Amino acid sequence: MKRKLIAAIGVATVLTAVAACGGSGSGDSKAKSTAGAKSSGTADFKGKTLNVWLMSGSNPPGWTKDITAAFQAKYPGATLKITVQQWDGIQQKLTTALSESTPPDVIEVGNTQTPYYAATGGLKDLTSIKSAIGGDDWVPALNGSAVYDGKQFAAPWYFASRVVVYNKKIWSAAGITATPKTQDELFQDLAKIQAKGTKDAFYLPGQDWYGFDGFLLDAGADLVKKDGDKYTANLDTPQAAAAINLYKKVNSFGTAPKDKDEATPQQSDVFAKGDVGAFLGLGWEANGAITKNPALKDQVGFFPFPGKTADKTASVFVGGSNLAITQGSKNPELAQDFLTMAMSDQFEGEFAKESGAVPNKASLNTNLQGNAYGEAASAAAANGGTTPLIPAWGSVENPPNPISTLFMTGVLQGESPSAAAKKADTEIDKRLSQQ
Structure with a gap:
């Protein structure tokens, strides 16, 4: 079976793409929360803890600090708990967590593993909120691993090549x-x-x-x-x-x-x-x-x-990670708002700039300028696959x-x-x- 090439990443435009918002604080105008009244009323989330699992290497300190501060400012009564997991043994750990009654709310899933967890029913179907969380501009080739059976089960987050x-x-x-x-x-x-x-x-x-x-x-x-x-x-x-x-x-x-x-x-x-x-x-x-x-x-x-x-x-x-809301999340609205925040131009751009990872939108590739690893990785990714x-x-x-x-x-x-x-x-x- 031929494996999809990732030439469509748009890395050829890394150094010439239209300048993107990489930390202005305005976020993506298309990535507005659709959680409705619940999202606008922080009292609805008072005392709630949003559990987010990220993988080792996926939590650059500047980005982690800034997105945590932004979340706490928007939801002063809620708590964002980011737990860093190790890649070694993560598949079994995720499989176990997703089968329990209180799984983490948001999880980072390797792009090659997303179809597996989607097929087993562990991930929430995000098809109806794809546009709301910024999906209209995701590079199709990068989004491919987040789609299973024609449905959107995760949001493409970042991509990197060795x-x-x-x-x-x-x-x-x-x-x-x-x-x-x-x-x-x-x-x-x-x-x-x-x-x-x-x-x-x-x-x-x-x-x-x-x-x-x-x-x-x-x-x-x-x-x-x-x-x-x-x-x-x-x-x-x-x-x-x-x-x-x-x-x-x-x-x-x-x-x-x-x-x-x-x-x-x-x-x-x-x-x-x-x-x-x-x-x-x-x-x-x-x-x-x-x-x-x-x-x-x-x-x-x-x-x-x-x-x-x-x-x-x-x-x-071309490896990478997607962010997904677990099917058993006890805080799906809050999880959606976190996803909207993480996928915004502000935080997606900041993540790319700090980590050198290829972002999910071609318009954000300019954040890789001056990052020696990012420039080398994007050049390599032009001839990549999964x-x-x-x-x-x-x-x-x-x-x-x-x-x-x-x-x-x-x-x-x-x-x-x-x-x-x-x-x-x-x-x-x-x-x-x-x-």
């Missing part, structure tokens, strides 16, 4: 004066860095699944294929073999574990030590490294993972993810791509058939 995060000092010491434009140039540069004594010229853990998905996309590998009215696994292909062999080659330029993901240990902490040439990561990871080691502040640079030829960067997985947007895919990614544990680690530890793929395909098919 880029090469590198230590300028280490690259310069190896005599490298320009970032590589092709994969051959990249490997030549990494060899130079290793020759200078840097063991981790490129730190790439063996189970960085979303990073690897970009390699699969670039190789033209389809993770699943349609078989009648169902989907079946499709990893045992020449395209997937090419992708994992390229991944294995990059992994060989460092000491990253072959059987762990990018959070074990957290790769930003590894990079923070100052002796790593580069890693494949996101803006918040680079910021985390700088926070841990401020000496890196002026040494961190970014560039898209290069393609085979200089005219096109490699494909990347995992299969089918409900059953959520089960495939539940830990232990067979793609990372059986296929990726299997090949990196010496199995042939075909043998490892067959094992992974068997498990993937089992999970797909359970839906």
Whole structure:
């Protein structure tokens, strides 16, 4: 099954789009609350607590402080409680929370997971309020993962692509004066860095699944294929073999574990030590490294993972998150108003500006100007895609993810791509058939 490309993001207009309101306080004129009298009377919400779950890395301090202050100013009798969750194990945690009688009111859901939670009935149908929360101007390609069975079950929030995060000092010491434009140039540069004594010229853990998905996309590998009215696994292909062999080659330029993901240990902490040439990561990871080691502040640079030829960067997985109201929310009107606030030009623009993430409207892309990660990520995202947007895919990614544990680690530890793929395909098919 071909996975939708995200070329429609509008990243080509990042530096030329019409200037957007990135913090004027006026908000989006189209994103007015439709909660009616209940929203205008704060007494209706006095004593209420709106529980919002956000993921680690999705709560930049400035944005979090400002949206909390704006919420409390509008609803002085209510409380906004933002709880930061870790990505590791979040699928099971969300599944459990959504089945309980008092789930969180608003949740951040990965764009690849939204169809799964929508299909299982955990998310509130937002179709009737899409316009009210600012949906008329959302980029259609970015909104695709928030729609299931023709209905709007979430609001597209932000999007990001992994880029090469590198230590300028280490690259310069190896005599490298320009970032590589092709994969051959990249490997030549990494060899130079290793020759200078840097063991981790490129730190790439063996189970960085979303990073690897970009390699699969670039190789033209389809993770699943349609078989009648169902989907079946499709990893045992020449395209997937090419992708994992390229991944294995990059992994060989460092000491990253072959059987762990990018959070074990957290790769930003590894990079923070100052002796790593580069890693494949996101803006918040680079910021985390700088926070841990401020000496890196002026040494961190970014560039898209290069393609085979200089005219096109490699494909990347365009990850991101949607915001959704849970079906069991006890405060649906208050939750809607929070969504309206978060989706407004003011706060969507501020989030993009602070985090470097691609916003949900093309008109807000100018907020990425001057953000080195944002500019690199937006360039990479022009050639990006997603995992299969089918409900059953959520089960495939539940830990232990067979793609990372059986296929990726299997090949990196010496199995042939075909043998490892067959094992992974068997498990993937089992999970797909359970839906």
